[in-house]
Amino acid sequence: xxxxxxxxxxxxxxxxxxxxxxxxxxxxxxxxxxxxxxxxxxxxxxxxxxxxxxxxxxxxxxxxxxxxxxxxxxxxxxxxxxxxxxxxxxxxxxxxxxxxxxxxxxxxxxxxxxxxxxxxxxxxxxxxxxxxxxxxxxxxxxxxxxxxxxxxxxxxxxxxxxxxxxxxxxxxxxxxxxxxxxxxxxxxxxxxxxxxx
Amino acid sequence: xxxxxxxxxxxxxxxxxxxxxxxxxxxxxxxxxxxxxxxxxxxxxxxxxxxxxxxxxxxxxxxxxxxxxxxxxxxxxxxxxxxxxxxxxxxxxxxxxxxxxxxxxxxxxxxxxxxxxxxxxxxxxxxxxxxxxxxxxxxxxxxxxxxxxxxxxxxxxxxxxxxxxxxxxxxxxxxxxxxxxxxxxxxxxxxxxxxxxxxxxxxxxxxxxxxxxx
Numbered sequence: 001x002x003x004x005x006x007x008x009x010x011x012x013x014x015x016x017x018x019x020x021x022x023x024x025x026x027x028x029x030x031x032x033x034x035x036x037x038x039x040x041x042x043x044x045x046x047x048x049x050x051x052x053x054x055x056x057x058x059x060x061x062x063x064x065x066x067x068x069x070x071x072x073x074x075x076x077x078x079x080x081x082x083x084x085x086x087x088x089x090x091x092x093x094x095x096x097x098x099x100x101x102x103x104x105x106x107x108x109x110x111x112x113x114x115x116x117x118x119x120x121x122x123x124x125x126x127x128x129x130x131x132x133x134x135x136x137x138x139x140x141x142x143x144x145x146x147x148x149x150x151x152x153x154x155x156x157x158x159x160x161x162x163x164x165x166x167x168x169x170x171x172x173x174x175x176x177x178x179x180x181x182x183x184x185x186x187x188x189x190x191x192x193x194x195x196x197x
Numbered sequence: 198x199x200x201x202x203x204x205x206x207x208x209x210x211x212x213x214x215x216x217x218x219x220x221x222x223x224x225x226x227x228x229x230x231x232x233x234x235x236x237x238x239x240x241x242x243x244x245x246x247x248x249x250x251x252x253x254x255x256x257x258x259x260x261x262x263x264x265x266x267x268x269x270x271x272x273x274x275x276x277x278x279x280x281x282x283x284x285x286x287x288x289x290x291x292x293x294x295x296x297x298x299x300x301x302x303x304x305x306x307x308x309x310x311x312x313x314x315x316x317x318x319x320x321x322x323x324x325x326x327x328x329x330x331x332x333x334x335x336x337x338x339x340x341x342x343x344x345x346x347x348x349x350x351x352x353x354x355x356x357x358x359x360x361x362x363x364x365x366x367x368x369x370x371x372x373x374x375x376x377x378x379x380x381x382x383x384x385x386x387x388x389x390x391x392x393x394x395x396x397x398x399x400x401x402x403x404x405x406x407x408x409x410x411x
Contacts, residue, residue, distance in 0.1 A: 078284055185378045
């Protein structure tokens with residue numbers, strides 16, 4: 001039991017910092033650069049993403065194990081997973097609009113786009129490829145979400161400073177953000193080798 | 198005859214538009230994940246580019262053919278279904294015929310399903326136009342993506358391994374960092390800045406960089 005817990009914890013750490021979605025797997029770059037301009041949006045976005053990723057991991061595992069494998073339709077996984085994620089995001093969109101209109105007003109645009117986001121669809125796909133069990137899937141999804149949150153918050157704090165920096169004109173905006181990301185990812189390489197799964 | 202000639206010109210315009218003016222990666226700054234992920238060798242960059250080109254052309258054609266049967270209110274889910282269907286096709290094809298490359302970048306092939314560029318083209322162009330223009334629009338956009346990936350991977354493989362398409366070119370000690378994630382972000386940043394500079398220097402653009410998005 002204890003060993004199992006250790007395994008889950010290791011998976012969580014690995015997913016959040018070692019194979020960080022943004023810095024080593026290059027997923028979710030689109031939204032990473034899109035919403036990292038302001039700290040407030042970044043925080044709200046990371047919370048939404050972590051929640052959606054964790055639940056998407058759990059839902060997709062259940063569907064995979066109890067529907068797709070018995071029916072032998074695993075080759076349709078891309079179609080089915082995108083369906084699950086889209087349906088779930090639509091639901092959370094509606095809930096958020098009711099529960100927290102302020103946050104919805106800020107993140108509504110991005111929420112609508114979540115369903116077609118690579119970072120969300122990647123979680124079930126990786127879970128399937130690695131054959132994780134239920135708890136491992138959730139742990140991986142949650143870890144990846146936290147990893148994305150770390151990346152987003154780091155980037156947002158850097159970009160708030162970059163706004164004031166005197167950058168050569170062709171590099172203003174997007175290019176300098178990419179170079180800053182390169183430097184952060186260099187730092188994140190220091191985490192590799194902490195845990196060998 | 199005159200009419201036909203004009204149409205041909207506009208097809209070429211469509212292709213050119215996708216490659217230069219609305220280049221997915223350098224101009225629109227969308228669908229960036231693969232720009233870094235698979236570009237550590239020209240071969241992988243090229244293969245993913247071809248996969249995207251295939252999906253883009255097929256999705257555009259399918260959407261254009263079915264556009265009169267799709268109710269506008271459910272169009273986005275239908276587009277997603279069409280896209281994920283074609284991505285499944287290319288995924289299975291690659292798994293069967295390009296095994297070595299598939300092992301390295303299978304995940305990114307599957308991720309094509311979430312590319313905004315493909316959905317955007319289907320929504321903005323193919324759902325409003327006939328089959329032939331949609332086909333060429335997809336071709337242009339896919340080619341633009343392919344070319345961008347090849348440019349990025351050209352620099353990364355040359356600097357990081359001293360080779361191109363697996364063949365050794367220079368003898369010097371390679372800069373390993375270009376193959377690492379860091380090098381990918383760095384290469385894209387520098388290239389984007391470079392294209393902005395060209396735009397500002399020679400075409401008088403404002404060089405504001407992309408707005409970002411998916």
